[in-house]
Amino acid sequence: MSSSPHSNVFEVFRKEKRGSAFEHAGSVVAPDADFAETWAREQYGRRGESVALWLIPRDAIRDVEDWADEFDLKYRRVDGYSIKARLKEARERAGTAGPG
Amino acid sequence: MSEQALLGLADDELVLGWRDSEWTGIAPLLEEDVAFSSIAQNEIGHARAVYELLAGADGDADALAFDRKPEEYRCAPLVELHLLEWAHTIARRWLYEVADEIRITVLKDDSDSAVAGLAAKIDREEAYHRMHAEMWHDRLRDEPRFRKAVEELWPYAVGMLPEELRPELAVRTGLDLPSNTVLQAKERGSHTEELAPLWEEMTMVRRSAPAGAQW
Amino acid sequence: MAAVEIPRDEQAFLEYVQSGGQVETTDWMPDDYRRKLIKFIEMHGNSELMGVLPEREWILRAPTLQRKLALTAKVQDEVGHAQLIYRVVEDLGKPREQCLADLVDGKAKFHNVFHYPTHTWGDVGVIAWLVDAAAIISQKALLKCSYAPYARIMKKICWEESFHILHGRDVILAMVTGTEEQFGLVQEALDRWWGPLMQFHGNPIAADEDPMYLWRIKSQGNEEARQQFLDGYVPQIHELGLTVPDPKLRKRDDGVWEYTEPDWDELKHVVTGHGPKTEERLALRRRFLDQEQWVRDVVLAA
Numbered sequence: 001m002s003s004s005p006h007s008n009v010f011e012v013f014r015k016e017k018r019g020s021a022f023e024h025a026g027s028v029v030a031p032d033a034d035f036a037e038t039w040a041r042e043q044y045g046r047r048g049e050s051v052a053l054w055l056i057p058r059d060a061i062r063d064v065e066d067w068a069d070e071f072d073l074k075y076r077r078v079d080g081y082s083i084k085a086r087l088k089e090a091r092e093r094a095g096t097a098g099p100g
Numbered sequence: 101m102s103e104q105a106l107l108g109l110a111d112d113e114l115v116l117g118w119r120d121s122e123w124t125g126i127a128p129l130l131e132e133d134v135a136f137s138s139i140a141q142n143e144i145g146h147a148r149a150v151y152e153l154l155a156g157a158d159g160d161a162d163a164l165a166f167d168r169k170p171e172e173y174r175c176a177p178l179v180e181l182h183l184l185e186w187a188h189t190i191a192r193r194w195l196y197e198v199a200d201e202i203r204i205t206v207l208k209d210d211s212d213s214a215v216a217g218l219a220a221k222i223d224r225e226e227a228y229h230r231m232h233a234e235m236w237h238d239r240l241r242d243e244p245r246f247r248k249a250v251e252e253l254w255p256y257a258v259g260m261l262p263e264e265l266r267p268e269l270a271v272r273t274g275l276d277l278p279s280n281t282v283l284q285a286k287e288r289g290s291h292t293e294e295l296a297p298l299w300e301e302m303t304m305v306r307r308s309a310p311a312g313a314q315w
Numbered sequence: 316m317a318a319v320e321i322p323r324d325e326q327a328f329l330e331y332v333q334s335g336g337q338v339e340t341t342d343w344m345p346d347d348y349r350r351k352l353i354k355f356i357e358m359h360g361n362s363e364l365m366g367v368l369p370e371r372e373w374i375l376r377a378p379t380l381q382r383k384l385a386l387t388a389k390v391q392d393e394v395g396h397a398q399l400i401y402r403v404v405e406d407l408g409k410p411r412e413q414c415l416a417d418l419v420d421g422k423a424k425f426h427n428v429f430h431y432p433t434h435t436w437g438d439v440g441v442i443a444w445l446v447d448a449a450a451i452i453s454q455k456a457l458l459k460c461s462y463a464p465y466a467r468i469m470k471k472i473c474w475e476e477s478f479h480i481l482h483g484r485d486v487i488l489a490m491v492t493g494t495e496e497q498f499g500l501v502q503e504a505l506d507r508w509w510g511p512l513m514q515f516h517g518n519p520i521a522a523d524e525d526p527m528y529l530w531r532i533k534s535q536g537n538e539e540a541r542q543q544f545l546d547g548y549v550p551q552i553h554e555l556g557l558t559v560p561d562p563k564l565r566k567r568d569d570g571v572w573e574y575t576e577p578d579w580d581e582l583k584h585v586v587t588g589h590g591p592k593t594e595e596r597l598a599l600r601r602r603f604l605d606q607e608q609w610v611r612d613v614v615l616a617a
Contacts, residue, residue: 009402026468027402028131029411031614034235039131041228042138043395047475063341121374121383124390125367126599128607129614130398130411137391141384148380162379186610239614305436306378309497314489315378315436 010036011061013054014044022054103154104174105262106215108288109203110150111175112260114165115295116196117143118302119179120189128186139193139229146222153214166306170299176288178256180295190240191249194233195257198272200226202265254278259287332461332531339463340406348530352462353407355532360400361418361425363393368596369433370442378436385482389443392475399468406464419601421588426450428511430590437500440490441508443483445548449515451476452543456535484551491555498556505552506560513561513574514582516540545572 010030013022025044030036036055044050074080091097120140127133151161178196183189204226207219240246255278258266270277285292306315321338322328325345338344344352370390377383401411417423428446433439454473460466490497519538527533545564549572552559563575585593 026399026471028398029129029402029405029615030131031239031616035131035614038232038235039135042135043131043398046134046138046391049474065341118375121387122371124374124387125364125371125394126603128603128610130394130401133394134391134398137387137394141387141391144380144384144387148384151380165380166378186607243609243613245609301375305373305376308436309378309494313497314493315382315486 008032008036009058010040010055011058012040012044013056014050015052016049017051022052025050025053027058106150106154108174108176109207110147110154110165111173112179112200113143113150114147115173115175115298116179116192117141117147118298119181119183120193122184123189135232139232142225142229146225149218149222153218163311166303167311170296171291173291173295173299174288175291175295176256176260177286177290177292178253178260180292180298181253181256182294182298187240187243187245188249188253190233190236191246191253192257193229194237195250195253195273196260197226197230197233199257199260199265199269201230202268202272203261206265250275255282256286259283259290329529333529336461337463337466338461347526348532349407351526351530352465352532353404353409355527356400356407356462356465357404357409357414357417358424358426360397360404360414361423362429363397363400364418365425365429365596365600367393367397368599369429369431369592370439373433373436373439376436382486385478386439386443389479389482392479395475396468396472399471400465403464403468415600415604419597419604421593421597424586424588427514427582427585427590428508429596430585430593431508431511432592434507435500435504436486437490437497437502437504438508440483440486440501441504443479444487445483445505445508445512446515447476447479447483448548449512449540449544451480452540452547453516453535456533456540459531459534461531487555491557502557505557509560510577510581512544513541513577514579516544518577518579518582542572545574 008030009027010033011027012025014025015022028036028039028043030039033055037053040053040055044053088097117140120136120143123133124137124140125133127136147165148161151164152159155161155164178192181188181192183192201223204219204223208216208223210216210219254273254275257273258269258278261269266277309315321336321342321344322331323343325347328343328345328348332338338348367390370386370393374383374386374390377386401414404414405411414423418425428442428449433442451473454469454476457469458466458473460469487501490501517537519541520536522528522536522539525533525536528536545566549559549564549566561575563573566572588594588597
């Protein structure tokens with residue numbers, strides 16, 4: 001993905017505050033994790049904007065971007081269900097249908 | 101620690117911070133430029149905190165920082181040198197941090213609790229400066245120009261500390277203490293010819309308005 | 316659910332971005348889009364980096380400790396922005412080293428305002444207050460850029476810029492409430508910077524003739540940005556008792572600002588490398604790039 005001819009690109013993930021998930025924040029070019037740490041600390045933390053960082057060499061990341069979608073899989077999703085009509089019928093039968 | 105010695109610490113941090121801030125925008129790598137600028141800001145911040153302590157509650161830290169004549173500053177010659185070249189800059193950073201840690205450790209035990217407390221705060225921030233300096237020292241240690249820069253600046257680093265702390269500095273750097281002849285004009289108490297032009301530039305805007313003007 | 320697939324067809328891609336579609340680094344994109352994107356984003360990176368040079372002299376001359384710290388932090392942010400921006404360009408296919416080489420060789424452009432000299436502390440205030448304000452208007456519009464990695468870094472950039480404007484305003488306010496000479500420094504700086512400020516957003520191309528807008532790289536026309544600047548900042552200038560050096564400047568009843576037409580030839584002349592300080596600043600960049608090449612070789616060696 002990167003065309004940088006030298007060294008590693010380190011992806012930087014940051015946690016904004018306690019309870020937040022780590023989110024991708026950007027990247028630094030660095031020869032090793034020590035340099036990446038020193039530099040990412042400043043680029044993504046000098047304003048107190050992060051409580052934690054994860055630094056990961058880009059090469060260590062496996063990209064996953066495609067899924068098979070050949071058959072009807074709605075049975076296992078919320079948009080595969082429409083209960084309005086049957087619910088109305090059930091309420092009418094039970095005499096519990098509301099006004100309107 | 102005496103007021104004069106505290107002033108020496110503040111002046112060291114002010115002038116070194118001034119020198120280090122010269123790299124803002126022109127450091128060898130963009131990522132390093134950002135990190136290095138934080139170090140310069142921290143140094144100015146430390147200077148400010150010490151000036152505020154010395155100036156007292158009703159005093160003016162800016163006046164103390166800027167309104168003395170060059171010969172009244174108590175900084176060591178090491179920080180005055182104009183070293184806009186990376187090997188020398190890192191050599192100075194590394195040597196300064198080793199010497200400064202020795203000095204700060206003594207200050208943390210000061211009988212004045214305000215001084216001791218401030219020293220502890222400075223020390224906690226300096227931990228990151230030391231990480232940075234060690235990292236670069238490791239990377240550059242085999243580079244001839246870096247080794248040469250360390251050798252050139254070593255006597256100045258020695259000159260930063262009072263005599264009783266110098267053996268400790270020699271132990272930590274692995275270098276031999278230089279003779280008194282070599283230390284000539286490199287010890288605190290002397291000033292280099294670099295200080296006057298630095299002071300000129302540092303104070304030119306401030307001096308353009310009457311004393312007490314707001315900025 | 317199938318992932319959204321970017322159509323591999325220029326017309327369909329155009330419709331995709333014009334209806335709000337977002338593009339990521341690994342997506343297919345027309346060659347023209349990629350080229351224009353790189354050029355635009357690279358110019359932004361160059362501008363952040365060149366903008367540092369007029370300001371860094373004043374770090375050394377700052378008249379108080381607080382101003383020294385604030386100005387150092389502001390300039391540090393600009394270097395940080397350059398880092399973020401060049402990373403985006405690099406992931407699009409142009410290495411940082413190439414961008415910097417093209418910059419110092421005069422083959423790449425940067426914004427007009429960074430080709431001009433600074434003379435006094437008044438310039439420091441005017442730059443942080445008004446030049447940054449003009450830039451932020453453009454940057455906020457870029458939050459909607461069709462190229463998502465660029466839009467994402469604009470969030471961080473805009474967040475960091477917020478203190479720059481406050482710092483600028485604070486510097487100006489201290490001077491306009493100070494001595495008469497200090498007030499004069501601000502007015503004099505404003506007189507010099509007004510021309511470049513009016514040129515900053517570029518000549519008024521109609522949005523539907525601007526390829527940057529058609530590709531939704533920019534989401535705002537040049538004139539729209541300039542009007543926004545005038546709307547926001549002329550009142551601020553006047554309320555401090557400062558004057559704008561343009562006798563034709565006025566707001567019409569329909570809300571549109573009228574002004575003396577900027578010299579667009581001058582703008583072109585400056586951004587193609589003929590500004591008063593262009594050569595000197597590029598030479599400084601070149602000098603330090605060359606001097607410190609050995610550091611990059613040592614640090615980035617595999």
